[in-house]
Amino acid sequence: MINPRARRRRLLRKRFLRRPLAIVGLLVALTFVVCAIFAPLIAPYSASATDFNALLAHSSRHHPLGTDELGRDVLSRILWGARASIEAGVFSTLLAMAVAVPIGIVAGYYRGWIDAVIARLTDVLLAFPFLIVAVGLAAILGPSLTNATIALGIGAAPALIRVARGEALALREEDYVRAAVANGASDARILVRHVLPNMLSTLIVQTTVAIPAAIIGEAVLSFLGLGVQPPTPSWGVMLADAQSYLSQAPRLAVYPGIAIFLCSLSFNLLGDGLRDILDPRTTR
Amino acid sequence: MSLLDVEGLSVRFDTDDGVVHAVDHLSFSLADGEVLGVVGESGCGKSVSFMSLLRLLPETATVGGSALFDGIDLLAASNARLREIRGRKIAFVFQEPMTSLNPAFKVGNQIGEVLRRHLSLSRGDARRRTIELLDLVRIPSPERRVDEYPHQLSGGMRQRVMIAMALACDPKILIADEPTTALDVTIQAGILDLMRDIRERLGTAIVLITHNLGVVADVADRVVVMYAGRKVEEAPVHDLFARPQHPYTVGLLGAVPRPGSGRLQEIPGRVPSLAELPRACAFAPRCPRADELSHSQVPELREVEPRHLVACFHPGPDAEAA
Secondary structure, X not given: OOOHHHHHHHHHHHXXXXXXXXXXXXXXXXXXXXXXXXXXXXXXXXXXXXXXOOOOOOOOOOOOOOEXXXXXXXXXXXXXXXXXXXXXXXXXXXXXXXXXXXXXXXXXXXOHHXXXXXXXXXXXXXXXXXXXXXXXXXXXXXXXXXXXXHHHHHHHHHHHHHHHHHHHHHHOOXXXXXXXXXXXXXXXXXXXXXXXXXXXXXXXXXXXXXXXXXXXXXXHHHHOOOOOOOXXXXXXXXXXXXXXXXXXXXXXXHHHHHHHHHHHHHHHHHHHHHHHHHOHHHOO | OEEEEEEEEEEEEEEOOEEEEEEEEEEEEEEOOOEEEEEOOOOOOHHHHHHHHOOOOOOOEEEEEEEEEOOEEOOOOOHHHHHHHEOOOEEEEOOOOOOOOOOOOOHHHHHHHHHHHHHOOOHHHHHHHHHHHHHHOOOOXXXXXXXXXXXXXXXXXXXXXXXXXXHOOOOOEEEEXXXXXXXXXXXXXXXXXXXXXXXXXXXXXXXXXXXXHHHHHHHOOEEEEEEOOEEEEEEEHHHHHHOOOOHHHHHHHHOOOOOOOOOOOOOXXXXXXXXXXXXXXXXXXXXXXXXHHHHHOOOOOEEEEOOEEEOOOOOOOOOOXX
């Protein structure tokens, strides 16, 4: 008899391998994560090293993607810039989850006045576009990557609260929740063991929507000067700097643009694939 | 000596359309090791009565009366006290085996969770006991099934898992709410057989809620017949089938298929809405024996023969008698 755990793992792997887009997403996303972690080792130059003999240089053997107006290597800056993007994307999403999921579950499971208050507040916050909230918060907190991450996390929370609440509303009516109550389970145990695990696949999908949104959000905040501060590299900062040289060197805007696009797309593709394979109700 | 004593249980729901009286002054008792069948049409308050005992109803329900179990009034007990009783001393088996198990966990872990919470067993002990329980409910190769997810099991198998979970802490009372309704007939027979076996081997008192008189005839010792939230008849199972007294019971028995009995008799009309409790016999509008009295007064329960109670002004086994 085969060990069921091993069997399940093999099953999941097989299903994943059948989704080429998900694999591409995984590989590209992993590449960005690796670049972010090992930027100091991979990047050919320091992100702030200037080469005044090669200002706005085209791509060459020394500078594969050319240089910017200060003679800094564009490839190196993109690799270093992945740090800010991944950090902001991952940590702001974790923050949003940590805030939103407990609030949403409590609101959806207990209903009553607590739900009414939370749902109305969420609706009010959702009336503002995500980026407006994030820009406003970042402006209040002051410009830095950490504050931008916090602002993006809080900005993403209302949508997640709504999702978690909706799931909890549906799950509290499940027969197995009723059965758990009849078996003497405490509220805390029901929320942690029965409600939370069954909304995980939905939360994973939400995560993979939230991460790319936060990556783009970080670029926007940095572009506006509310996120990463120069000379620290960030794709948003690079875009902002490239504005003045658009006619002479449009590539300075194109390369970080491509990086933002690929990075957010890869997380989206990965998320779609994960959603398809992780749903326990379709494990067969 | 009775294990559970329910007195004057009333349940009403406050809905947007007004108050619904689901159960009206229901009283009954359950002895140690007894199998009590509770019979009635859908919506007559059978499930609600028993769910109200463990306070499993939504907040819109108002429950009155008393339910003495083990020296505690369940209806007045604190939530913490009640959690100790739920699943430990009084266990529930629900109608829907397909959806009553959490799809995210292996069945063994779900049974183990109950064991570890109520009996503080270690992980290893809980697993051993879980395998024993699966074996008790006659699940083949329990060592393997314990590590399977609910979706890998059939409906009958899942219902056995639910029963195993209910039996996990060796409860005093097992309340089975239509445990066989969602299953096909051969599987039903197996589950009922299992119920009998449990009573004999473990001495668990069982409340079997069903709308199927065949099921009751098969396993119950005593039967309570409910209609529109009230108890209309109560009798030992043989007396009920031999000499049904209430015209509703007579009607129900006429609707049970039997070989060679020809066309099934139906009971005309429908269960009344429970929005307003009539100041009369609730069955009167459908009853062939109903007269002026039935339409103007609520019949009291009275004992027509030893241990045989009926709430009717014109009791008798024969439909033509009145």
